[in-house]
Amino acid sequence: MRRLALVDGNNFYCSCERVFRPDLIGRPLIVLSNNDGCAVARSSEAKRLGVKMGQPFFEIRHLVREAGLIALSSNYALYADMSQRMMDILAQYAPRQEVYSIDESFLDLTGLAEPGVTISERIRAQIEQWIGIPTCVGIGSSKTLAKLANHVAKKEAGGQASGVCDLTVLPSAARDLLIDPIDVEEVWGVGRRVGAQLRAMRIGTVGQLRRAPADLIRRRFSVVLERTVRELNGEACLDIDDIAARQQIVCSRSFGAEVTQVEGLVDAMTEFVAKAAERLRGQQLLASQLQVFIRTNPFRTQQRQTSSALVIPLVVPTDDTIALLNVAILALRHIYRPGFRYAKAGVMLFDLVREGWEQRDLFAEADESRHRLMATVDGLNARYGGGTIRIGRTEARQAWEMKQTQRTPAYTTDWSALPIASARPRLRSTPKFG
Amino acid sequence: MSVPIPLLTSAPLELVDVGQRVHAGFPSPAQDHQQRRIDLNEVLILNPLSTFLFRVSGDSMVDARIYDGDQLIVDRSVEAAPGRIVLACVDGEFTVKILQRHRGSVFLQPANPAYETIRFCEGQELTIWGVVTWNLRQILHDKVGRS
Numbered sequence: 001m002r003r004l005a006l007v008d009g010n011n012f013y014c015s016c017e018r019v020f021r022p023d024l025i026g027r028p029l030i031v032l033s034n035n036d037g038c039a040v041a042r043s044s045e046a047k048r049l050g051v052k053m054g055q056p057f058f059e060i061r062h063l064v065r066e067a068g069l070i071a072l073s074s075n076y077a078l079y080a081d082m083s084q085r086m087m088d089i090l091a092q093y094a095p096r097q098e099v100y101s102i103d104e105s106f107l108d109l110t111g112l113a114e115p116g117v118t119i120s121e122r123i124r125a126q127i128e129q130w131i132g133i134p135t136c137v138g139i140g141s142s143k144t145l146a147k148l149a150n151h152v153a154k155k156e157a158g159g160q161a162s163g164v165c166d167l168t169v170l171p172s173a174a175r176d177l178l179i180d181p182i183d184v185e186e187v188w189g190v191g192r193r194v195g196a197q198l199r200a201m202r203i204g205t206v207g208q209l210r211r212a213p214a215d216l217i218r219r220r221f222s223v224v225l226e227r228t229v230r231e232l233n234g235e236a237c238l239d240i241d242d243i244a245a246r247q248q249i250v251c252s253r254s255f256g257a258e259v260t261q262v263e264g265l266v267d268a269m270t271e272f273v274a275k276a277a278e279r280l281r282g283q284q285l286l287a288s289q290l291q292v293f294i295r296t297n298p299f300r301t302q303q304r305q306t307s308s309a310l311v312i313p314l315v316v317p318t319d320d321t322i323a324l325l326n327v328a329i330l331a332l333r334h335i336y337r338p339g340f341r342y343a344k345a346g347v348m349l350f351d352l353v354r355e356g357w358e359q360r361d362l363f364a365e366a367d368e369s370r371h372r373l374m375a376t377v378d379g380l381n382a383r384y385g386g387g388t389i390r391i392g393r394t395e396a397r398q399a400w401e402m403k404q405t406q407r408t409p410a411y412t413t414d415w416s417a418l419p420i421a422s423a424r425p426r427l428r429s430t431p432k433f434g
Numbered sequence: 435m436s437v438p439i440p441l442l443t444s445a446p447l448e449l450v451d452v453g454q455r456v457h458a459g460f461p462s463p464a465q466d467h468q469q470r471r472i473d474l475n476e477v478l479i480l481n482p483l484s485t486f487l488f489r490v491s492g493d494s495m496v497d498a499r500i501y502d503g504d505q506l507i508v509d510r511s512v513e514a515a516p517g518r519i520v521l522a523c524v525d526g527e528f529t530v531k532i533l534q535r536h537r538g539s540v541f542l543q544p545a546n547p548a549y550e551t552i553r554f555c556e557g558q559e560l561t562i563w564g565v566v567t568w569n570l571r572q573i574l575h576d577k578v579g580r581s
Contacts, residue, residue, distance in 0.1 A: 022561065023526030085483045130484035130511050132563075412486060421506055421521055421530040424492030425549060 012103035013041035073407035116166035144231035180207030252346020286317035288351035297343035484511035498545035512565035
């Protein structure tokens with residue numbers, strides 16, 4: 001039997017911030033998405049205040065004054081660095097690892113001698129010691145079950161030990177008791193929309209989904225969901241993906257006339273991002289990372305040459321043109337330099353995940369309407385020809401003025417932003433002399 | 435002969451062995467013994483995954499030759515044993531002190547007679563964030579261009 005583990009960081013962005021801000025431990029803390037728009041990470045105290053995943057900040061702003069809620073802007077550089085450390089630590093534990101997202105990793109423990117719970121406790125202890133991030137480990141005989149086990153591990157006294165749940169060592173009756181009552185939306189691959197459709201068929205729990213006839217699921221939904229059902233029943237259909245390179249969507253073009261001003265590049269980039277996002281939605285994928293690149297014509301040797309690219313990891317995987325545009329334009333303005341005749345530009349969306357399979361299901365009310373807008377835009381463009389509906393320039397102009405008013409310093413990636421070790425007297429005590 | 439080398443903290447710093455004349459491309463019989471140039475990343479950072487950098491603010495550790503503005507290399511995977519200089523969290527703030535233990539109590543000792551020792555008893559909470567392994571102090575603050 002396969003033994004797959006899913007290790008993930010608890011409230012990862014919040015935890016990263018707390019490593020360098022111990023004063024934030026125990027306080028209600030959230031991290032905001034691009035543009036300081038909505039909460040993409042919540043500490044347990046913030047969850048207890050009722051803050052929902054993906055909730056727009058304007059709805060909860062009152063909690064800052066009323067309950068001492070702290071809201072920080074996303075610190076991409078920090079999260080990426082802490083993630084890399086975590087993944088490198090985990091790599092030592094199994095012959096095969098799949099880094100699934102910025103804070104989740106699958107490990108193939110099949111064939112290793114030690115009990116899963118023992119390995120898991122060592123993993124949690126080492127990550128906590130080396131980088132200060134709390135984690136949970138779920139183990140199952142399939143990826144879907146590993147994810148579910150991780151969900152169980154997060155609950156108080158959910159698994160065998162705090163933060164650990166190994167389904168593979170439980171007798172089937174005990175395992176069923178543990179996972180069957182779980183809401184069907186929590187299953188990997190079942191988002192809010194599929195969940196609503198399942199509930200309409202009176203399938204509302206893991207137990208009910210497990211017992212649903214495979215061919216019915218395949219007919220009404222997809223072979224992908226049928227695979228999920230088989231995985232819930234212990235069959236490992238999805239393997240650990242060792243391949244580092246993931247698929248990507250690229251949209252780029254060489255210009256007819258060279259561009260020297262940034263506004264010209266912004267116009268072009270707007271078009272590229274819109275096209276790439278449309279393709280993304282057509283495949284029902286979300287992008288986790290985005291790269292913009294611009295360059296001069298290398299064959300015009302008498303000109304000054306430059307070629308720049310910048311990768312931005314997205315705090316939340318998305319297929320939303322506006323969200324992607326926000327990031328792309330910001331990146332573009334960052335790498336643009338005057339005095340060059342740019343001949344080509346483009347955008348690459350990569351680290352693609354299937355819709356519904358991303359870690360956080362962010363289709364809250366606000367995003368649902370944005371999602372319908374995108375679907376309408378795509379429908380009209382498909383019917384009347386591409387470019388029928390374009391993102392307006394005014395919207396695009398506002399789009400790149402991304403707010404990041406409450407970002408903590410890039411502690412581990414910027415020499416000038418190192419965290420401070422105080423060698424000063426504490427405020428409460430007075431220094432002694434003599 | 436000394437040659438100015440810009441310090442890039444994100445790239446390995448290569449130190450040339452001053453005792454040998456270096457001609458690019460010329461083989462040298464001494465080369466077999468020398469192998470690769472000294473890589474400061476390997477010297478200073480034994481465990482990159484658990485190592486972080488901090489900057490010192492204040493003078494409570496001057497007797498240990500840690501001064502205001504110094505950069506500390508802190509390793510979270512090193513055991514916090516008594517006598518070692520540690521980075522601790524006290525009242526939500528990072529502080530650098532000497533760790534001491536005596537009869538069931540833990541102390542954070544400064545290295546400056548003007549400062550008092552912080553003492554922790556049974557039940558009180560002290561978090562050791564990591565152990566200080568190196569102190570980096572910049573000598574030349576580059577304000578003019580190079581020749």
